Amino acid sequence: MNHTFGQVLTMAMAVVGGLGIFMLGMKYMSEGMQAVAGNSLRRMISMVTENRLLATGTGTTVTLLVQSSTISTVIMVGLVNAGLMKLHQAVGFIMGANIGTTITGWVLILQIGRYGLPILGVAALVYIFCKRDRLRFIAMAIMGLGMIFFGLELMKEGVEPLREMEQVRELIQRLAVDNYAGILLCIALGCLLTFIVQSSSAALAILIAAAATGLVPFPIAAAFILGENIGTTITVLIATLGANRNAKRAAYAHVLFNVIGVSWMLLAFPFFVLGVAGAVEWVHGVDPMTMDIADFENPAQYGLVITAAIAVMHTSFNITNTLLFLPFVRSFARLLERVVPEPRAKEVAHLKHLDAKTVDAPGLALEQSRGEVVQMGRGTVKMMDWIRQLAFNGPMDEQMVQKTMHREEVLDNIETEIVAFVTDVLDANLPHSVAEEGRVQLRMAHEYESISDALASVLKCFLKLRELKLELSAAHLRELRDLHDEVATFLGKVTDAYDHRKVFSHREAETISSDITRQVKDSRERYLQLMTDSQIDARLSMTYTTLLTNYRRIKEHTLNAHEAMAGTKAHHRD
Structure with missing residues (x-):
């Protein structure tokens, strides 16, 4: 026995x-x-x-x-x-x-x-x-x-x-x-x-x-x-x-x-x-x-x-x-x-449920997290479109306001998940090029999350104007709309470049960034001159300058995202 x-x-x-x-x-x-x-x-x-x-x-x-x-x-x-x-x-x-x-x-x-x-x-x-x-x-x-x-x-x-x-x-x-x-x-x-x-x-x-x-x-x-x-x-x-x-x-x-x-x-x-x-x-x-x-x-x-x-x-x-x-x-x-039919409520993509298995294949796991970073970028572009419609194209739609604010919360959650996921991947035995891709994703996820925060702040400014029953002049609204479109185009260009792995030149990105900065400065100077020449509600002035600051923040984070994927050092301009 x-x-x-x-x-x-x-x-x-x-x-x-x-x-x-x-x-x-x-x-x-x-x-x-x-x-x-x-x-x-x-x-x-x-x-x-x-x-x-x-x-x-x-x-x-x-x-x-x-x-x-x-x-x-x-x-x-x-x-x-x-x-x-x-x-x-x-x-x-x-x-x-x-x-x-x-x-x-x-x-x-x-x-x-x-x-x-x-x-x-x-x-x-x-x-x-x-x-x-x-x-x-x-x-x-x-x-x-x-x-x-x-x-x-x-x-x-x-x-x-x-x-x-x-x-x-x-x-x-x-x-x-x-x-x-x-x-x-x-x-x-x-x-x-x-x-x-x-x-x-x-x-x-x-x-x-x-x-x-x-x-x-x-x-x-x-x-x-x-x-x-x-x-x-x-x-x-x-x-x-x-x-x-x-x-x-x-x-x-x-x-x-x-x-x-x-x-x-x-x-x-x-x-x-x-x-x-x-x-x-x-x-x-x-x-x-x-x-x-x-x-x-x-x-x-x-x-x-x-x-x-x-x-x-x-x-x-x-x-x-x-x-x-x-x-x-x-x-x-x-x-x-x-x-598996379409759901009644809109779903939110997550990647927590895939951590255990995909980290076993770290090189390919980063392709999945890269996809999530792309989706974060797409999410911020959608927020830009929704805010344009709310602020410049008609009355405030409460459902769209809630959808925009919800998207900002979703992007916060996804950034947290990407950080945890990529950190786990980077713990594996990786070649330098793959590890660098992971670090780029961490930088870009942070920039996109910061953009979503700034966009939420932009929407809150417009909501505040409505709550206080204050209105910007047609000229100032037109300037803000043009600025909004310039920033949105820059954001979309960077996101498309990352999605298709086709980085455009750093000089071109810097040129676009400088043009937007100059546009913000010119708008601020014209408004300050207007404040000097006439009496304007202080709350309206504060909200307008906050809007300009937020658009500049979005531009800066977009430029940082471009520099991250291009492999150059990010500038902490804020």
Whole structure:
């Protein structure tokens, strides 16, 4: 009894230790590959086009580099939540992410498990002693690869003794997939395993470790793979709690895509598995459906064949499912719009609910927070439009006044969230260029929040004039309106430049800023002269000069935002 307990404990330690090293290796490889890919990866995910094939290709590439469909899909949900990706684009991206996550199985076919430790050691030495950023992160990716194979080897060694236990063999025999009840049970177990380890790649590694030792036959492994495709959607679904309707639709797209795919696969399962087995037999000369590890002189050869069969099954299922869905991407998006209808009340985008997962992919996480900064800019531009309508184009609409004030509160909250989010991201191991992007976002979020405060103050000045029943002359109103338009144009130009990553020249920005400053000074001097020549209500004078000061503040913060994205030092002019 003690011997059995000790054996079980040894196996558990090997499996848990191997799984931990494997998952840490996935993390290091992902971070290294993201850092090496750099800005091109973030640009790629932000430039998903209307073309469904390109969206699918982007999803595949991003997931390949992030090494997790869960992380890439959560980031995609965040971009949809921020309004930077349309729903039908997200659907195409999700399909690609499901293909990208199958790469793990193909990597494990390399069968270099025994070399995992020396690969890890050499790469770790390069990572520690090398001073160049790019080489260090390449070494980190290779170090992660070594950890993946070393961890898989440990898991295989831990699982191997289970094959000799009678109780375990009987349990595996009960999981026969010769009927739909057995297939459904295996799918459920695969789903549960993926949800527990929170990674479809880690669940696949456990499955391959068990299959490579002869413990789990190929047909059962094939059914487990289907369950893993469903299990990986649960985390994304949880991530949308508190998200807006489009983010929920994107998450439901991920769930439905996989559930519908597994549903049709249930009907075709026997034929599909036989087809995969036939393809593997054609390449390796062995039928994975009937082979036994005892028939192999070299157990590693058995492991190679069954790992190849699992990889082919995983990839062929996801590619087939994607090909079936591709013609119906827009129809699928419209269906999701009916399933999750428009809300009665206006929603506010947040990113708190995505902190935990997106920080695992810091390079791409900054693309999401960048989207939130863009939305802050768009929010201030909208406030400028609403204030123009309220102050210069007609009577004060109470509903629009409340909407403008509410927008200022929303921008305050989003800035707080961006600061917390980006600070978490900057705690990760990042190359200099990515860290600098994070610092730029912090500066710009602060400037946009300050602009919203100044705009709220502008609106309060106009409300005060109405409350005191004071009116500015037509000439002064015209001057304020022209000033408002100049500042709004400058703000829109800076925001558009940041959104499209096309910074205009610092000289042009300084010229616009100087023109607005001169306009404010001229208006103030003319008003002071008017005060000298005639009697004007002191409250009216105070409010008018406060308006001019606020417009100048907005201009200064807009110039600071431009300098932040242009990489120049901000001027604290206020």
